[in-house]
Amino acid sequence: MSTVYEINAKIFKAFCDENRLRIIELLQGGEKCACTLQEKLPIGQSTLSHHMKILIESGVVEVRKDKKWSYYSLSDKGSIAATEKLSMLLTKNYSDQTECVCESEA
Amino acid sequence: MSTVYEINAKIFKAFCDENRLRIIELLQGGEKCACTLQEKLPIGQSTLSHHMKILIESGVVEVRKDKKWSYYSLSDKGSIAATEKLSMLLTKNYSDQTECVCESEA
């Protein structure tokens, strides 16, 4: 079983590794194959593959396979979803106006 | 020395832990003191303190100290900054239209 917190934390994990941020930045310029990403990053092949998996599972990156190669690109849908999710998370809603218990002890 | 990738990864790390997401959600309803957060979370005092430090350093949470207590709240400025940063990161800009090298080998 997964809580909504676990699910969302997993999505945001896409953005909390230095190398994944580099990858995303490279994808801003359009679709890139693994070998192009590889040569611009200071990591091994299996590590890149691991990061791509995390990015794809978070929904912000899509993969297209053609012949021997994998082409990665930013997903509009996933990108919007992640941004909206963060925006919602950080939006105040005042549904819970609970006062601090410690106030009364002051 | 810190790269922009390290700096941004640190900011987004605020959102990739389950308990920090819970804390942020609690703060949506307005300012909360540490003791209120404490009683709603399945973590110890020192762990909460650790998470609050990370949230504050990422800029999305502010702290106000009064008497013995610390009151935490979402920072409008920091929230907007983080959301904008993510939005920018996921926006295509096509400044780099590099073709894949492997294309030519096909």
Added chain:
DNA sequence: ATTACATATTGAAAAAAATCGATTTGATTG
């Protein structure tokens, strides 16, 4: 079918992060 190459998976090691209990700091009260 064998070879070659791109990517994924596996298993292990290293690094980073989360957690806790104990202690310290800092402010408040008696």
Added chain:
DNA sequence: CAATCAAATCGATTTTTTTCAATATGTAAT
């Protein structure tokens, strides 16, 4: 100024994540 209480820091442990080398898988070319 001693006692109290909230929050921060410290030190150690556990858990998670990152990384790599080796191997497996899947596709294409000979």
